Amino acid sequence: MEMRDSYGEILLKHWSKKFSDIFDEDNYTAMVLEDNGEVQALFETFPYESPGFENEKFPRKLPFSLFVPRIFTEMKRFILSCLKYCEDLHLSSTEVDDMIRKSTNLLLTRTLASSLQTLVQKPSLGLTELVQIIVNTTHLENSCHHIEDFVHSITGVRVGSAHSAKLVGVSTFKDARNGTEAQIYSKLNSKIDEFFELAEYDWGVKEPQGRASRYLLDLIAFLQHNFEVFTNLPSKVAQTACMSACRHISSSLMELIVDKDIKIVTMAALQQFNLDVMQCELFANSEPVPGFRDGALQMSFVELRQLLDLFLSWDWSSYLADYGSGSSKYLRVSPGTALALLEKIKEERGHRNIFTSLSKQEREKKKLLETVVRQLRGIVNGQMTSTPRKRSRFLSASKS
Secondary structure (H helix, E strand, C coil), X not given: CHHHHHHHHHHHHHHHHHHHHHHHHCCCCCCEECCHHHHHHHHHHCCCCCCCHHHCCCCEECCCCCHHHHHHHHHHHHHHHHHHHHCCCCCCHHHHHHHHHHHHHHHHHHHHHHHHHHHHCCCCCCHHHHHHHHHHHHHHHHCHHHHHHHHHHHHCCCCCCCCCCCCCHHHHHHXXXXXXXXXXXXXXXXXXXXXXXXXXXCCCCCCCCCCCCHHHHHHXXXXXXXXXXXXXXXXXXXXXXXXXXXXXXXXXXXXXXXXXXXXXXCHHHHHHHHHHHHHHHHHHHCCCCCCCCCCXXXXXXXXXXXXXXXXXXXXXXXXXXXXXXXXXXCCCCCHHHHHHHHHHHHHHXXXXXXXXXXXXXXXXXXXXXXXXXXXXHHHHCCCCCCCCCCCCCHHHCCCC
């Protein structure tokens, strides 16, 4: 028994190297078959099934890359190696079947699973390669019943009999796919972060540029290109990736505008920032990935939209009067966020008027600003015992 186990470990180590080599050598690009000879060669190594495939014109493009037939072939070779070893042990067909199945399950759940986990965590893999790995593992999972049939063909023992263990390859490929999906979400957000490192906002600008920032337009173009590749993914995965990306962009934009290191923000800077948020909303509205309910993707940017609408319309009377109400049109704007940004606006106003005498209109605006800041601080600090329903004289003053 110990010798049998030792030989099994030797086989598993040998196939671990085979799997790693296959993954290293793959180009993670869908296979293209140029003629009937290549089609025949594929069918000899992998049981590909697709309606109408044999009637397609050449070249014929497959959904998976070369590592699918290569991995499938190596799984069968491993089983044959186990069988060859069993032939010298004078075992019954049931014992041979049991040994082969146990060894094959170890190959799938330990050796192949470990190799796949190492593969998907490679920093060199991009989004396109990760998408291809999901497609590949899906086809390998769907081929597991052929491995079952292969084992039966050489042992004569059917799965489900008293001594026959079921192969568990399906769970191996599902786990690999889950790990790959997580890597896609992570890499997508990391790539978004790279674009945001290029963001350059002049928060003290006096006039907006009148067009969206270059970095954001490039980011949206990048997402549009990659989401076209995501059409090969299961719809739920593609939708999750798209929603994750939009939420990450939204949170990154919010972090920019409430950054504590930014002390002054002009209204012109907010108008420029608004152009970028509008581009994000247009992108979300363009249905970059199909299957979303109407407005679902746009909700990623609703907090930013309400915040900017509040400041650009200077609608503090509505915000404070309706605060706490479920029908407020600024429901997603927290008092803390509003106060943090308003302090930057207040600081810009104060800095601007240090050396100039204030006109009556400017004094009213300054008084309005101070009133709003005071009431927001009261809400944030929990000092307001009731929601203000009556609009004050100051809050109905003209827009800044």
